[in-house]
Amino acid sequence: MEISQANVAWSFESAAPPARGWGISREQLIRRLGETVNRSGLGSGLAALTEYVGASHYLLARHDLSQDGGLDFVICSDWPFDIVRRLSRIVVGLNAKTSELEKCLAALQPCFHPMPDDIDLPRGISRSYCAVTLNVGRSRLLLMLLFPQDVILSQDGLRDIGVLAGYLASLKADVSVRQEREFELTDREIECLFWIAEGKTSDEVAVILGISRNTINNYITSVMRKTATRTRSEAIAHAVRHNLV
Known part of the structure; x- marks a missing residue:
C-alpha cells in the first residue's frame, strides 16, 4: 500500500497521544511511525x-488463534x-476466563x-x-507489554497506542484469518449453528437436517472448540460478530 509521508504524518499527528515525560517525544514518535x-x-x-508509553518490551499476538x-x-x-515459550498457556488462560461479550467490550481497555x-x-x-485487546478487521489481536518496576503506565496512553498498533498491524502484518482446516468451520457446522441461532433445539435441528441428535451436538461442540467459546450463546455471538450466520 502506497502512503505518502505527508499523509502518514497527518494521520499520526491527529491520533498520537500528547507528549509525556519519558521515552521518545511526540515528534519522534510521529517520525518513526x-x-x-x-x-x-x-x-x-x-x-x-x-x-x-514507558514500557520496555512488546508482543503482538493473534488472540483468536492461541488455542x-x-x-x-x-x-x-x-x-x-x-x-x-510460555505465552500460549497465558493467552489461552485469558481467552478461557472471558465470554464473547466480555471480549468485545474489552477492546482497547488496558488490563x-x-x-x-x-x-x-x-x-x-x-x-x-x-494486555490491550484490539481488532483489525475480523481478527482480534493482543498487545502485551512488559514495563519497569518503577513505571506506572498511563491508561489513556495505552489506549492510544492500542489504536496505533492496530493501524500498523493492518498495514504491515498478515493478520488475515488463518486458512488451516483445524480452525475453519465446515458448511455443516455453520448450518447447525444457523439453526441453533434461530432458537432450534438439537432435536429440532436433527429433524431439519436429517441426522442424529448426537451428530448435531458433536458439530456444535466442534464449533465451540474452534471458536474458543464455552457455551452455545457465546458461539452464536462469535458467529454473528464474524458474519457467519
Whole structure:
C-alpha cells in the first residue's frame, strides 16, 4: 500500500497521544511511525509505541488463534524467548476466563495481569504485564507489554497506542484469518449453528437436517472448540460478530 509521508504524518499527528515525560517525544514518535509505514517493519513501529508509553518490551499476538498451543499466533515480539515459550498457556488462560461479550467490550481497555511465579524476568522488570485487546478487521489481536518496576503506565496512553498498533498491524502484518482446516468451520457446522441461532433445539435441528441428535451436538461442540467459546450463546455471538450466520 502506497502512503505518502505527508499523509502518514497527518494521520499520526491527529491520533498520537500528547507528549509525556519519558521515552521518545511526540515528534519522534510521529517520525518513526511514518518511517515504519513507508520503509521499516512492524517491529520498529511497535518498539516506538512501547518506548513512548514507558514500557520496555512488546508482543503482538493473534488472540483468536492461541488455542492450538503453539507459537505461530505470535505476530511480532521482542520479549525474551524463554518467556515467549510460555505465552500460549497465558493467552489461552485469558481467552478461557472471558465470554464473547466480555471480549468485545474489552477492546482497547488496558488490563494488568500477574506473571506466573515460575517465569524468570529480566532484572528491574515488573512481575505484572499489560494486555490491550484490539481488532483489525475480523481478527482480534493482543498487545502485551512488559514495563519497569518503577513505571506506572498511563491508561489513556495505552489506549492510544492500542489504536496505533492496530493501524500498523493492518498495514504491515498478515493478520488475515488463518486458512488451516483445524480452525475453519465446515458448511455443516455453520448450518447447525444457523439453526441453533434461530432458537432450534438439537432435536429440532436433527429433524431439519436429517441426522442424529448426537451428530448435531458433536458439530456444535466442534464449533465451540474452534471458536474458543464455552457455551452455545457465546458461539452464536462469535458467529454473528464474524458474519457467519
